[in-house]
Amino acid sequence: MKIRKDDTVVVLSGKDKGKQGKVLTADPKGMKVTVAGVNVATRHQKARSQQEEGGIIKMETPIYVSKVQLVCPKCGKATRVGKAEKDGKRVRVCKKCGAEV
Numbered sequence: 001m002k003i004r005k006d007d008t009v010v011v012l013s014g015k016d017k018g019k020q021g022k023v024l025t026a027d028p029k030g031m032k033v034t035v036a037g038v039n040v041a042t043r044h045q046k047a048r049s050q051q052e053e054g055g056i057i058k059m060e061t062p063i064y065v066s067k068v069q070l071v072c073p074k075c076g077k078a079t080r081v082g083k084a085e086k087d088g089k090r091v092r093v094c095k096k097c098g099a100e101v
Contacts, residue, residue, distance in 0.1 A: 001028045001065055002081040002092065007101075009068040010078045011038055020071060024060065032062035039063050074099035 003009060007023045021035040041061045047054035069078040072094040080095045092101040 001026065001031060003033055003065050003068060003070060008071045008073070009033070009035060010071055011035070011063070011068055012078075013067050014039070014063070025062070026065075027062065030062070031065050033065050033068060034060050034062045035068065036060060070101065072097060072099060072101065 003023060003026060005023050005026050008020060009023055010020045011017055016038045019035075019038050021037045023033050024036055025034040027033070037060070039061050040058050043057045043059060045054050045057050070081050071077070072079045075094065075097040077096055079097075081101065082093045082095050083090055084093045085091070086100065093099065094101060
């Protein structure tokens with residue numbers, strides 16, 4: 001999976017199409033990512049004790065990694081991710097401008 005935690009991504013399809021956000025979690029086995037402010041679900045939670053309040057909680061839920069695309073930090077465009085070798089190490093590069101991600 002070429003998308004990692006703390007990357008900035010743009011959503012390609014679904015109800016949140018066009019939104020940008022930071023990747024909070026990445027799950028390579030399930031091929032899903034959780035993006036801040038995207039795919040927000042509401043959950044009704046009951047109070048467990050006197051001090052803890054119940055109510056409606058909003059939380060981000062995971063989406064498939066195929067529905068997001070990385071935003072290049074240099075050119076600011078949504079791009080596919082390539083791999084290149086630099087100083088004997090593999091690095092991720094932008095397919096549009098060639099900058100290291």
